[in-house]
Amino acid sequence: DAMVIQNPRYQVTQFGKPVTLSCSQTLNHNVMYWYQQKSSQAPKLLFHYYDKDFNNEADTPDNFQSRRPNTSFCFLDIRSPGLGDAAMYLCATSWRQPTDTQYFGPGTRLTVL
């Protein structure tokens, strides 16, 4: 089945230790998104890739970076995680139109010690 996959599902890191979260898709969608979701809140968009073009949200901290080496994979790098970065990180994909449906992966729950 076509899908969005995120690895790992649970990630524990130490304060200040860089961490990378992974997302892959078999849907062949043009766009890949990264969201941060904290407890009892709606998902918050960090950035997205439209094909190879990176689009950052204005309020996304510099601590968060992303890479998309090919159509199928996208990575979220947190350079120096703080306690406030503990959250669920959701990857989503869609076709290219602004009103196309976004399909989400299962998420990676990040704990920062």
Added chain:
Amino acid sequence: AQKVTQAQTEISVVEKEDVTLDCVYETRDTTYYLFWYKQPPSGELVFLIRRNSFDEQNEISGRYSWNFQKSTSSFNFTITASQVVDSAVYFCALSERNTGTASKLTFGTGTRLQVTL
């Protein structure tokens, strides 16, 4: 700017009861899409429905139904004969045509539905 309001923070029902989750939206765009997503305790956001602004027909899918009314800017979601497996957080979301590249979802704050035996 666009906005989605889900006034119900939490709803508790007993299994087999019907329940309606409210969603009210604001947008200046004439072409927009509305969505509902389900987020069970596992965390994944599951897509339920997408409806465009030109299609006001109500939709039914099994025990789920959606009532879209442009006159009141509402897109409400009803679960008939609720089951314990329906327990989740439900998000209503809006995307507009004129957002530049790609889809930009504006989410409501979510409604937590608890179905008990």
